[in-house]
Each structure stands twice: as C-alpha cells, then as structure tokens.
Amino acid sequence: MDVLTALLLVHLIPVSTPKNGMSSKSRKRIMPDPVTEPPVTDPVYEALLYCNIPSVAERSMEGHAPHHFKLVSVHVFIRHGDRYPLYVIPKTKRPEIDCTLVANRKPYHPKLEAFVSHMSKGSGASFESPLNSLPLYPNHPLCEMGELTQTGVVQHLQNGQLLRDIYLKKHKLLPNDWSADQLYLETTGKSRTLQSGLALLYGFLPDFDWKKIYFRHQPSALFCSGSCYCPVRNQYLEKEQRRQYLLRLKNSQLEKTYGEMAKIVDVPTKQLRAANPIDSMLCHFCHNVSFPCTRNGCVDMEHFKVIKTHQIEDERERREKKLYLGYSVLGAHPILNQTIGRMQRATEGRKQELFALYSAHDVTLSPVLSALGLSEARFPRFAARLIFELWQDREKPSEHSVRILYNGVDVTFHTSFCQDHHKRSPKPMCPLENLVRFVKRDMFVALGGSGTNYYDACHREEF
Numbered sequence: 001m002d003v004l005t006a007l008l009l010v011h012l013i014p015v016s017t018p019k020n021g022m023s024s025k026s027r028k029r030i031m032p033d034p035v036t037e038p039p040v041t042d043p044v045y046e047a048l049l050y051c052n053i054p055s056v057a058e059r060s061m062e063g064h065a066p067h068h069f070k071l072v073s074v075h076v077f078i079r080h081g082d083r084y085p086l087y088v089i090p091k092t093k094r095p096e097i098d099c100t101l102v103a104n105r106k107p108y109h110p111k112l113e114a115f116v117s118h119m120s121k122g123s124g125a126s127f128e129s130p131l132n133s134l135p136l137y138p139n140h141p142l143c144e145m146g147e148l149t150q151t152g153v154v155q156h157l158q159n160g161q162l163l164r165d166i167y168l169k170k171h172k173l174l175p176n177d178w179s180a181d182q183l184y185l186e187t188t189g190k191s192r193t194l195q196s197g198l199a200l201l202y203g204f205l206p207d208f209d210w211k212k213i214y215f216r217h218q219p220s221a222l223f224c225s226g227s228c229y230c231p232v233r234n235q236y237l238e239k240e241q242r243r244q245y246l247l248r249l250k251n252s253q254l255e256k257t258y259g260e261m262a263k264i265v266d267v268p269t270k271q272l273r274a275a276n277p278i279d280s281m282l283c284h285f286c287h288n289v290s291f292p293c294t295r296n297g298c299v300d301m302e303h304f305k306v307i308k309t310h311q312i313e314d315e316r317e318r319r320e321k322k323l324y325l326g327y328s329v330l331g332a333h334p335i336l337n338q339t340i341g342r343m344q345r346a347t348e349g350r351k352q353e354l355f356a357l358y359s360a361h362d363v364t365l366s367p368v369l370s371a372l373g374l375s376e377a378r379f380p381r382f383a384a385r386l387i388f389e390l391w392q393d394r395e396k397p398s399e400h401s402v403r404i405l406y407n408g409v410d411v412t413f414h415t416s417f418c419q420d421h422h423k424r425s426p427k428p429m430c431p432l433e434n435l436v437r438f439v440k441r442d443m444f445v446a447l448g449g450s451g452t453n454y455y456d457a458c459h460r461e462e463f
C-alpha cells in the first residue's frame with residue numbers, strides 16, 4: 001500500500017459515537033479490547049490514529065455528569081500537536097513541509113488567522129524565563145526540526161474549542177470576570193509545547209488577554225519539579241531499555257528491513273537505526289508525502305509497516321514485563337501528587353487554579369497513563385489529551401469525585417484505583433479519596449517492595 005491509499009483509509013475509519021457511558025466503539029479506539037479487536041493489530045490503522053488528522057465533529061465524553069454534580073476543577077495534560085521530525089534519515093532529502101500558518105491549506109480551523117494575528121502582537125510578561133525566547137507560533141516555510149506544523153496548531157485549537165464548549169459554556173468552570181490565578185499553566189521549554197498550549201488556550205478562553213496568561217517553565221519532561229531525584233526510577237529505565245534492545249535483536253525481519261533501508265540510503269545499518277527513521281517516516285505518512293528515494297531505490301510502505309509493527313509488539317511486551325510500570329510509578333508520582341494537592345485545595349473552596357494545563361510530550365503522558373493502570377491505552381498520539389475532572393455532589397456537598405478521560409473517552413473505571421467501583425456504586429464517577437489514597441500510598445504497591453512512599457521507593461536498596 002502506498003501513502004496515498006493509506007491516507008484515503010482515514011475516511012473509512014468509523015467515527016465513534018458514544019451516547020450513554022462508554023460505547024464499545026469508543027472504547028475500542030482508545031483501549032483495544034482483546035475480545036473484539038483482531039489479535040493482529042494493523043500497523044497502518046495504528047499509524048493513522050497516531051497522526052490524529054483533524055476531521056469534522058469529534059465526539060467526547062468530557063463533562064458528562066448527572067445534573068446534581070457541580071464541576072469544581074479540571075486538569076489537562078496534553079501532548080504537543082503534529083510536528084516535524086526530530087531526526088533526519090541520513091543522506092535523503094528531508095520532507096518538504098511548510099510550517100507557516102495559512103488559511104488556504106488543510107487542515108484549517110476558523111480561528112487560525114485570529115490566532116496568528118493575536119500571537120504576532122506579542123506577549124508582554126506572560127512567560128517564565130527561558131520561555132520568553134521562544135516563537136509564539138510556527139513560521140518557517142521549510143519546517144525546522146521538531147517544529148509544530150499547521151496540523152499541530154489546528155489540532156489544539158480544536159481541543160481548546162471542544163473544552164470551551166463543555167467546561168466554560170456548559171459547566172461555567174470560570175466566572176465571567178475570571179483572573180490569571182484561576183489558571184495554572186506549565187510547559188516544557190520547547191517551542192512545540194508552548195505553541196500547542198497557546199493554541200489550546202486560544203481555542204478555550206473566551207478572551208485571550210495576555211495580562212491573564214502566565215506560563216511556568218518545566219525543565220523536566222516528567223514534570224517532576226523539585227522531586228526529580230529518584231535513583232530507582234533510573235534503574236527501572238535502564239532495565240526497560242535493555243528489554244527493548246533484546247526484543248529488537250530477536251526480530252529478524254526488523255533487522256532485515258533496517259539492512260535494506262541502510263543500503264538504499266548508503267550508510268551503515270547502525271547509523272541508520274540510530275537516526276530513528278520511524279520518526280521521519282511517520283511525518284511522511286501523516287502528511288501524505290512519499291517516502292524518500294535515492295538512486296539505490298525507495299524507502300517504502302513495507303519498510304514502514306515492519307518498523308511500526310515492531311513498535312506495537314514492543315508496547316505489548318513492555319506491558320507484560322512491567323519494568324516500564326516501575327519507571328512510570330516513580331516518574332509520574334510527583335505530577336500526580338501535585339494534581340491531587342491542587343484538587344484538595346479546590347475542595348476546600350479555594351478559587352485558584354481551577355483550570356490547570358500541562359503542555360507536554362509522549363514521554364510525559366505515557367508514564368502517567370501507565371502509573372494510573374491504563375497500560376492498555378494507546379501510545380499518546382499527536383495532540384493527545386488526558387484530563388482529570390473534579391466534581392462535587394450538590395446533594396452531598398462534602399463528597400467529591402473524579403473522572404479521568406483520555407482523548408475524550410471515559411477511562412475512570414479502567415484505572416487501578418477505581419476498577420470495578422461502578423459495579424458497587426451507582427455514582428458514575430470515582431471518589432476523590434480513591435485517587436488520593438492511590439497517589440499517597442497504593443501506587444507504590446505495584447513495585448512489589450516494602451516502600452509505601454515516594455522517597456523510600458526511590459531509594460530502595462534491594463532493587
């Protein structure tokens with residue numbers, strides 16, 4: 001299959017239509033169901049989900065609650081939108097993708113021009129250093145490495161608009177005279193994450209007033225702030241990388257494919273592999289740009305499928321071996337701890353930080369998903385969103401509950417802290433205490449050691 005045929009398939013993928021609760025279809029897209037999904041995952045189908053090419057009306061389960069529930073706060077973790085590759089395939093022409101934002105190119109969003117015009121007026125003092133030095137929107141006629149594309153901007157304008165309709169228009173999360181301290185905004189220091197956050201906010205906020213925006217800078221992709229030092233986490237990561245390496249060696253078809261591609265581009269196989277060609281190939285794929293050719297031949301769809309299939313197998317083994325889970329529990333604890341802290345303050349009636357946005361990476365979302373027990377969730381696609389909603393029961397105002405949504409699908413009852421809760425309780429959400437207990441203590445149980453807090457688990461000797 002060529003890139004074109006693959007892209008045309010986008011339109012054949014059924015749009016999920018959740019009505020009440022989780023429809024089987026919507027669950028299928030996010031959380032593969034071993035009963036109904038074919039055992040062999042289709043690499044092209046998976047790659048298309050990863051591209052997340054903006055289409056018309058997206059349906060989502062955010063904000064669904066019985067009418068006697070009041071929305072208290074919302075915590076949003078996003079992966080940046082579609083970007084140019086981080087690596088080049090050696091000795092090939094890099095894909096010609098235009099990162100300027102223009103109205104007559106697809107995908108398009110009605111707020112695109114207004115976004116550019118607003119961003120180009122400059123920001124004043126809205127960013128913690130060193131974010132001030134970053135451009136506020138993508139603007140290179142030939143994208144720079146890692147630059148957000150128009151697709152990426154549109155993905156997040158769309159996310160923002162969707163969240164605005166639900167959280168602001170329907171649930172009135174922010175008062176009309178909202179102020180800066182009702183938002184909490186944090187991003188890593190890459191232009192693609194800052195720009196993704198800005199695009200989402202531009203779609204979300206009723207008036208994007210630079211005076212009410214303040215983005216903090218997060219140096220760590222784990223968002224671990226002052227608690228990043230954790231030796232055991234690094235040990236898990238090393239073992240996980242070793243596992244990855246051994247799995248790759250076992251895959252002779254993969255080795256053959258890298259060999260073929262290395263011949264085409266005329267570099268040693270090792271050098272090609274180190275250049276992480278799948279990152280660049282996904283860009284070709286998502287943008288309907290044919291794979292590169294040299295006078296020795298062309299990289300083609302069969303190569304792509306083999307590497308993508310291996311990625312899927314790698315994720316499967318990663319779940320089984322649980323080393324990544326250990327890494328994830330320790331990697332995600334600080335940000336989860338921060339989030340429950342923010343939730344608890346909101347339950348005490350504090351009106352600050354009602355909407356928190358963390359603009360991040362796949363290596364941020366993936367450990368959080370895994371730590372929450374959502375290891376079946378698909379790898380974070382471009383512009384993926386993971387949302388924590390905090391609700392108050394108006395009939396029992398002392399009771400607070402949470403919902404967890406991944407790309408619009410309610411995954412609350414797939415998490416390890418709330419599995420099967422809905423079978424015992426009529427409430428369509430999870431008690432906040434469950435999440436708090438999990439983050440403060442229970443999540444460390446997955447590590448199998450004796451540690452029941454972050455510090456002990458990070459410094460375990462017997463590991």
Ligand SMILES: *[C@@H]1O[C@H](CO)[C@@H](O)[C@H](O)[C@H]1NC(C)=O
Nearest residue numbers: 003004007008287288289290
């Ligand atoms: C992909 O690109 C080809 C030209 O290379 C074009 O004819 C086709 O319409 C494009 N397909 C999509 C889905 O954009």
Ligand SMILES: *[C@@H]1O[C@H](CO)[C@@H](O)[C@H](O)[C@H]1NC(C)=O
Nearest residue numbers: 227333334337338341454455
């Ligand atoms: C967890 O959050 C509390 C405040 O809510 C803080 O005092 C504590 O240091 C945090 N722990 C870690 C490991 O981040």
